[in-house]
Amino acid sequence: xxxxxxxxxxxxxxxxxxxxxxxxxxxxxxxRIVLGPxxxxxxxxxxxxxxxxxxFIAVIGIDTGFVLYVDIAIALGLVGxxxxxxxxxxxxxxxxxxxxxxxxxxxxxxxxxxxxxxxxNRTVTEDGR
Amino acid sequence: xxxxxxxxxxxxxxxxGSLFAAVAAFGMLRLPDLYTRMHAASKAGSVGSGxxxxxxxxxSHSGPEALRAIAAIAFFLLTAPLSAHLLAKAAYAVGYRMxxxxxxxxxPKLAVTTRQSDTPGSDRPGPERPAPDRRAPAAPERREGD
Numbered sequence: 001x002x003x004x005x006x007x008x009x010x011x012x013x014x015x016x017x018x019x020x021x022x023x024x025x026x027x028x029x030x031x032r033i034v035l036g037p038x039x040x041x042x043x044x045x046x047x048x049x050x051x052x053x054x055x056f057i058a059v060i061g062i063d064t065g066f067v068l069y070v071d072i073a074i075a076l077g078l079v080g081x082x083x084x085x086x087x088x089x090x091x092x093x094x095x096x097x098x099x100x101x102x103x104x105x106x107x108x109x110x111x112x113x114x115x116x117x118x119x120x121n122r123t124v125t126e127d128g129r
Numbered sequence: 130x131x132x133x134x135x136x137x138x139x140x141x142x143x144x145x146g147s148l149f150a151a152v153a154a155f156g157m158l159r160l161p162d163l164y165t166r167m168h169a170a171s172k173a174g175s176v177g178s179g180x181x182x183x184x185x186x187x188x189s190h191s192g193p194e195a196l197r198a199i200a201a202i203a204f205f206l207l208t209a210p211l212s213a214h215l216l217a218k219a220a221y222a223v224g225y226r227m228x229x230x231x232x233x234x235x236x237p238k239l240a241v242t243t244r245q246s247d248t249p250g251s252d253r254p255g256p257e258r259p260a261p262d263r264r265a266p267a268a269p270e271r272r273e274g275d
Contacts, residue, residue, distance in 0.1 A: 007133035007140075011188075014140030018147035018181070025147070025177075028154035032166070040163050040220040044170055047212060048157060051174040052150050054205065058181035058198070059143050067194040070185065074201045077208065084212035092219040 015063045022059065025052050039094075043087040050080030139184035146180030149173045162228035163220055171213035175205055 029052060033045035054073045061069040156169030179202045186198035227234060 003130065004133045007136045011136045011140040014144045018143040021144075021147035021151040025150040025154035028151075028158045032154075032157045035158075038163065038220075038225060040216060040225060041166065043216060044163065044167055044213075045157065047216070048154065048170040048174050051170075051178045051205070051209065052154065054201075055146060055150050055178040055181040058178065058185045059147070061185050062139060062143060062181075062188055067185070067189050067197075070182070070194065070197045070201055073182070074197070074204060077201065077205050081208040081212050085215055088212070088215040088219040091216070091223055094223075096224050 011062070015059060018059045019056075019063075022052055022056050026056075039087075040091055043084060043091070046087075047080060047084045050076055050083075135187050139187045142180050142184035142187070146177045146184070148177075149180065150177030153177060161230070163225055164217060164227055164231075167213055167217055171209055175209040179205060 026049070029045050029048045033042050033049070036042045036045055054077055057069045057073040057076070061067055150173070153169050153173035156173065157166045160166045160169055182198045182202045182205070186195040186202075189195045189198065221236070
């Protein structure tokens with residue numbers, strides 16, 4: 001077995017393993033998006049999803065040798081960045097709503113300074129809009 | 130010879146990059162609050178996709194393709210911290226709290242200063258302020274305008 005044969009087989013095995021790992025990453029990120037108790041968690045999950053998709057595109061580009069996918073990766077990165085910036089602006093403008101039941105997911109500690117204060121009890125309709 | 134070494138290197142890079150991405154996704158699922166999740170996602174996630182793009186640059190056969198992959202890495206390394214910082218600042222200013230086990234909070238004043246800027250909806254009361262405090266003086270002014 002020469003070095004070039006070994007390198008070809010090694011690259012194929014690495015591509016398969018990487019696709020499996022990236023698929024696991026996709027599913028974990030989607031689980032966070034679905035579970036995510038607050039809106040910023042979901043936005044962060046979408047941001048992570050675009051970065052995992054860029055990694056996916058690079059691995060598929062190595063696998064197929066079709067390097068034109070890199071342009072799609074650049075465009076996807078741009079769209080993901082702009083979407084995250086717009087969502088951050090929206091979170092800043094929207095404020096915190098009653099839907100964010102964030103206390104349910106935060107783990108309790110013994111000396112919790114926020115214990116009993118509750119979370120997300122202020123709604124948008126409270127200020128008269 | 131060179132091609133073989135480069136493809137072995139590329140295989141190692143995509144393996145490490147996808148491991149970074151998987152660990153980042155796992156951390157996003159397991160860490161307790163938004164800010165620690167953001168620390169996992171924005172750092173390890175961008176390293177993961179950057180490593181995969183670098184492997185693509187190694188195995189590509191022409192110069193422009195490799196340069197495009199490197200440009201994508203540079204673009205991604207520029208934008209990922211910006212978007213993470215913006216998201217963290219917006220979430221903190223609106224009042225999403227840290228995990229109670231957090232040791233240090235170095236900017237407790239941000240909620241007030243951001244609320245008085247020209248963001249849309251900045252006339253809304255801040256998270257710490259009770260709602261009727263600002264509505265009481267605001268209501269007669271609207272009647273005068275009519």
